[in-house]
Amino acid sequence: MKLLLIHSDFIEYEVKDKAIKTPEDTSKKKDRLEEALTAFTAVEKVDEKSPKQAVKQAVDEIIKTAEQLKVKNIMVYPYAHLSSNLASPKKAQEILIEMEYELKQKNFNVKRSPFGWYKAFKISCKGHPLSELSREILPVKEETESLKKERKLSSDWYILTEDGNLHDVGKFNFKSHENLKKFSFYEKEKSRAVKGEPAHVTLMKKLEIADYEPASDGGNMRFYPKGRFIKKLIEHYVTRRVVEYGGLEVETPIMYDMQHPTLSEYLQRFPARQYQIESDKRNFFLRFAACFGQFLMAHDATISYKDLPLKIYELTKYSFRREQSGELTGLRRLRAFTMPDVHAFTSDLDMAMNEFKVRFDLSLSVLENIGIENNDIEMALRTTKDFYEKNKNFILDLVKKFGKPILVEIWDERIFYFILKFEFNFVDLSEKASALSTDQIDIENGERYDIKFTDKDGTIKHPLILHCSPSGAIERVIYALLEKEAIKMSKGEKPMLPLWLSPTQIRFIPVGDEYIKECENFSQELNKNEIYKIRLDIDDREESVSKKIRDAEKEWIPIIVVIGEKEKNSKKFTPRFRDKSVVDISKKYSMKELSDLVIKNIKGYPQEPIPLPIYLSKRPKFKG
């Protein structure tokens, strides 16, 4: 059976002449249905063998579509021209009547136009992507075969365990791998579970990190001082790690000529995804990755095999992708985002694979040090069957490094420009998965961009290119950190940002005005270390001590120190530690001990001064 489903403002028809010898009796010469899903239907020879099944499958398909479109009115419309292998009119008519009956049973408002007549019809198709669908209904036996064929063309999904075994995703026992299950399910099929609104969106506003900017395009965020600060520290940290790894930091333009021969070829494949800008008579697109600038730069460079692997790095501020408006959410999916992107140009597959390993370790370490640990992420690997077969041990090494089972997608043939790709995915509170770190081995673009290096023997060759983002988009890293804390909160635990990222690390709360001076003295004592400056502030507002503590807790301040007569005299403090796992809360601390404690935790991370006035009374409220 062939179905053509049209979502229309209306459908109307008028019966004209007989099309077959014995058309269906009909008194109604004209009919019309508003806001309808019209199912143009051609019943075929194969349906005669198992008419019940054909009816059921067709009805299921129609209902599925109708529900998606929230349509109550359905017009079943016989339309022979969809097939060249029609069933007999008698059988066809029976099946159509049966379809009408079944649909009515499911409480749809169903009309059916008469069988066997030439009819004039008018239809007003709504024109959205789901408004025109064609479906082929085949008896089950043949269906599995066609499905198999389809699957062969696309890809297979597996779970690869540390022992080197590939498991069918459907059969794998996900016990103690809950997140991998959520991730696999999200990747492989479309998860339809009911979900609340994203937790990090509430948090990013409440903590004055980021917010929507109605005056800009969707997915272009504003960052408040604390948000800019956190973002800046992550940017610095990732950049430092990449530079230590050997990345040469560059800066390239954010817009490129759409007519440029190399770029246009690349663009043709994804035409509707960019912002476009006009300047004089030329049209430009905003970059959606750092590739363009770096590849064009590499194209013009003189590169010897001695320089390889050559690593070029840029922190793109911004990369732009015109995602569909409905796909945008908070800091998770944006139209403008900050992307660290380090490419490695390598001489051959051996070098590429070696480098892939190095960057795999780098990515894992960067994420972990930022605060997103191994059990917060799930790994996916995509490759071709051919590559997998030849490099099983290499891939297994990666899995062992990762230390838990991963999701693997294997294509029969290469679909994209890369032959191997890994991703570290974060699964959030509403069970959505997003990729953070990623790296891929690209075997096309060296040639496409005509990037060349001179090999040992003097021949000119195109390099294989690795594309890596060790952390993923910085905004998305913040999203993951916030969602991670939201998950904690849902378990009744206190949320906190890592100490090195907290805009305020220690807050002093004077018991009264007269102790503000004391706070200042102590803060100098606290910051005696030459290299590490602890970010502290003083709540000098005219509020009760309890109120100030409450506000500090709401702000996720890691360490709160109340200062009054006792402290003034004894120089010993009883701080409130937000994260009680690493400290002794019964202990009294001196300023030196507190300072050492903080420094121990922020060693090796970027240092920046507090991004707000030290006195709370001098701070504006950006939100609420």
Next chain:
RNA sequence: GCCGCUGUGGCUUAGAGGUAUAGCGAUUCCUUGGUAAGGAAUAGGUCGCGGGUUCAAUUCCCGUCAGCGGCUCCA
């Protein structure tokens, strides 16, 4: 982009065909405080925006913008 839901002072929100609640926050005053909200007063809103219906619209209708959920997508 499609389908659906939502949109009320800076924030969170009540409400209804006759221009509107309350809490937080802000300001001022009182209180001078000891580990998650001390007390009082004042100011602040063309009820997202545009149009229509109506004697009258913030409330009903249409459109639009934004957010959320789902679909699709994620090079």
